[in-house]
Amino acid sequence: MLRSCTAALRTLRALRGRREGASPAARDPVLARRWFSTEKVIPKDHALPNPSWSKDLRLLFDQFMKKCEDGSWERLPSYKNSKLVKEQLSQAQLFTRGYEDGLGFEYVIFYNDDEKRTVCLFQGGPYLQGVPGFLHGGAIATMIDAAVGMCAAIPGGIVMTANLNINFKRPIPLCSVVVINSQLDKIEGRKLFLSCTVRSADEKILYSEATGLFIKLDPEKSLI
Numbered sequence: 364m365l366r367s368c369t370a371a372l373r374t375l376r377a378l379r380g381r382r383e384g385a386s387p388a389a390r391d392p393v394l395a396r397r398w399f400s401t402e403k404v405i406p407k408d409h410a411l412p413n414p415s416w417s418k419d420l421r422l423l424f425d426q427f428m429k430k431c432e433d434g435s436w437e438r439l440p441s442y443k444n445s446k447l448v449k450e451q452l453s454q455a456q457l458f459t460r461g462y463e464d465g466l467g468f469e470y471v472i473f474y475n476d477d478e479k480r481t482v483c484l485f486q487g488g489p490y491l492q493g494v495p496g497f498l499h500g501g502a503i504a505t506m507i508d509a510a511v512g513m514c515a516a517i518p519g520g521i522v523m524t525a526n527l528n529i530n531f532k533r534p535i536p537l538c539s540v541v542v543i544n545s546q547l548d549k550i551e552g553r554k555l556f557l558s559c560t561v562r563s564a565d566e567k568i569l570y571s572e573a574t575g576l577f578i579k580l581d582p583e584k585s586l587i
């Protein structure tokens with residue numbers, strides 16, 4: 364109640380100021396503090412637990428965080444927005460981070476540099492349904508592309524998927540947790556060859572297998 368009254372007073376003060384011709388920040392000291400603050404806005408790292416994460420996902424996350432302690436594994440942070448986008452694309456978001464917590468792609472990727480591999484822990488939410496009760500194949504392909512792509516991008520730099528071949532062997536129950544293991548198999552010039560498996564959290568069920576070819580972009584060539 365007190366907060367809404369304060370907000371209402373602030374709006375009134377700002378409106379009065381507008382009539383008097385002052386700038387909004389000059390009219391409102393709270394606004395002024397926000398506008399002229401030198402504090403940097405820290406982007407949210409989405410590769411961290413949130414309340415939508417299941418017990419299975421938290422358990423696996425904790426296991427991998429333990430593996431990070433000796434430096435052999437590293438958790439890769441993940442952000443919604445890229446600083447590279449131009450002004451007119453300021454609404455652009457990473458496809459896999461475009462949903463509210465728990466509804467779409469919940470995942471974290473760990474990287475092992477010595478072994479050139481990544482492990483992606485993935486919980487596909489209710490908005491990713493295909494056949495009722497199961498994940499959509501396109502959502503599985505998206506997560507595989509992102510996980511394998513990260514495995515290629517760390518040694519390869521800026522890469523794009525040229526070929527992705529997926530065998531869907533068993534349907535993945537919606538909201539379950541799967542483990543996507545990706546491996547860099549070979550590099551030939553600008554070509555990076557990778558393979559990947561998608562298994563249940565207990566590793567007993569092999570859901571999908573994939574191979575991918577990623578191409579390191581040639582800085583001399585335009586993409587369009």
Ligand SMILES: CCCCCCCCCC(=O)SCCNC(=O)CCNC(=O)[C@H](O)C(C)(C)COP(=O)(O)OP(=O)(O)OC[C@H]1O[C@@H](n2cnc3c(N)ncnc32)[C@H](O)[C@@H]1OP(=O)(O)O
Nearest residue numbers: 508509512513523524525526552553554576578580581584
């Ligand atoms: C920050 C978060 C990042 C998260 C990761 C996200 C991962 C998501 C990644 C994506 O989804 S990328 C989007 C989907 N991919 C595309 O839209 C790519 C569209 N294709 C292209 O733009 C070009 O084809 C490509 C950049 C991939 C390659 O064009 P280039 O002109 O650089 O390569 P070029 O055609 O000269 O071929 C280089 C080599 O690769 C081979 N190659 C290219 N495409 C191939 C293909 N499809 N199959 C087999 N080989 C292929 C080609 O034969 C050649 O082999 P050699 O060097 O041995 O002669």
